[in-house]
Amino acid sequence: MTSVATAVGANRIVRAGRIPHPTGDPTQDPEHELEWRKRVMQVSLDALAARIEKQTIFET
Amino acid sequence: MSEKIRVVHYINQFFAGIGGEDKADARPERRAGAVGPGRALQAAFGQDAEIVATILCGDTYFNENADRVADDLIAQIADDKPDLIIAGPAFDSGRYGMACGKICVVAHEKLGIPALTGVAPENPAAEVYAPYIYVVPTGGTAAKMREAVAPMARLGLKLARGETLGTPAQEGYLPSGKRRNVFVPETAAKRGVQMLLRKVRGEPYETELRVPTYDRVTPANPVNDLKHATIAVGTEGGTVPTGNPDHIESVRATRWQTYSILGMDTLAAGGYESAHGGYDARFANADPNRMVPVDALRVLEKGGAFAELYDAFFSTVGCGMPIATGTEIGRAMANRMKQEGIEGIIITAT
Structure with missing residues (x-):
């Protein structure tokens, strides 16, 4: 759900999970879900450290 | 009289x-x-x-x-x-x-x-x-x-x-953002086409739904050096300790809070719930890390991806919140971050 974040003007946007669980994926077993979540967080940290000139969507 | x-x-x-x-x-x-x-x-x-x-x-x-x-x-x-x-x-x-x-x-x-x-x-x-x-x-x-x-x-x-x-x-007053149901004889499709035709002909027309305009903000400078940075986590998904002790409103919230994660490797199921009135909270209640990813951030913190996870998470309910309130809350959170020396924050959004 990056469309709302884009519309309201967030500059560093990470494409993650679904609305009710942005950093979760209930379809995976807990171990894989945590691995996935770590990846989303690593991308988020990279986004914080990235120099950007305009709104940017970071893919996971 | x-x-x-x-x-x-x-x-x-x-x-x-x-x-x-x-x-x-x-x-x-x-x-x-x-x-x-x-x-x-x-x-x-x-x-x-x-x-x-x-x-x-x-x-x-x-x-x-x-x-x-x-x-x-x-x-x-x-x-x-x-x-x-x-x-x-x-x-x-x-x-x-x-x-x-x-x-x-x-x-x-x-x-x-x-x-x-x-x-x-x-x-x-x-x-x-x-x-x-x-x-x-x-x-x-x-x-x-x-x-x-x-x-x-x-x-x-x-x-x-x-x-x-x-x-x-x-x-003659400024729109308040309130909506009221009215009965009109024509369907939205017909009204929409008529409005479009008036627009094409250069005639005056009035939209039925004004799309809010949002501020554009210049992107903030990046975090200089993650290895030495304190990073916070937060959410507008309304994650609160079970029972919602600070009574954060489920819609049109006016409040925000920080909740300690000092010494916690994860947000334990049962300890937290969602106060948010705008999404199905079952998944996040079953595992609060799906909204506030403390467990993953702790692993990355221990692995040296960044220096330190700030010892509380930020939370409010972003549901039906007027922009003015959101701006106020955002400003207050940013002030707190500055006071606490937090260099970056990851905020999850629903």
Whole structure:
């Protein structure tokens, strides 16, 4: 759900999970879900450290 | 002949004739009858309403003590039994506009009476208070007093009589963002096509749904060195300790909180719940890390991806929140982050 974040003007946007669980994926077993979540967080940290000139969507 | 509508009017020190900026610390005061611009307002009311009292305060003093002054002034006019409160017009004066908005909100809350003010559309008070009270757009300066007072008086009378209002454009006030169901004979498809045709022909048309405009903000500088940075995590998904001890509202929240994660490797299921009224909370309640990913961040912290996870998470409910409130909360959170030396925050959004 990056469309709302884009519309309201967030500059560093990470494409993650679904609305009710942005950093979760209930379809995976807990171990894989945590691995996935770590990846989303690593991308988020990279986004914080990235120099950007305009709104940017970071893919996971 | 019905009784005259009783009006209380709020003005600042300048319009009360006390003085300019040098008197902006004037203390709050109640005077009987109409004062200053109140006389123009009274003339516009004619025989239909009477300004029974005027309350006033210096702009600086008001804004530095807003809650207390507003409560005090509204308490002073309870015995005047007003049917309506009008503040200003404040034109483009920021502090005066904010005082007018505040006094209207408190009067409406405490006395249950309709409240309206007039400010220039670019006055910050317009954006802040239009969702809560009636705000009539005015010109930028007191030279536009007469043009401002007439629509304020007209709308004030309608409100005091409890008449049903038309659209903001028809009634002459700024849109509050409220929606009301109406019956129209034609379907949305037909109305949409008609609107499009009018647009193509260069004819005037009015949208039925104004899309909110949002500020554009220059991207913040990146975090310099993650290896030495304190990073926070937060959410607008309404994650709170079970029982929602701080009563964060499920919609149109006005509150935000931080909750300690000191020494925690994960947000334990059962310890947290979602206070958010706008999504199915089962998944996040079953595992709160799906909303506030403390477990993953702890692993990355231990692995040296960044120096330190701030020892509390930020939380509010971003559901039906007016932009003005969101801006206020965002600013307050940013201030806290600065005080605490937090260099970056990851906020999850639902």
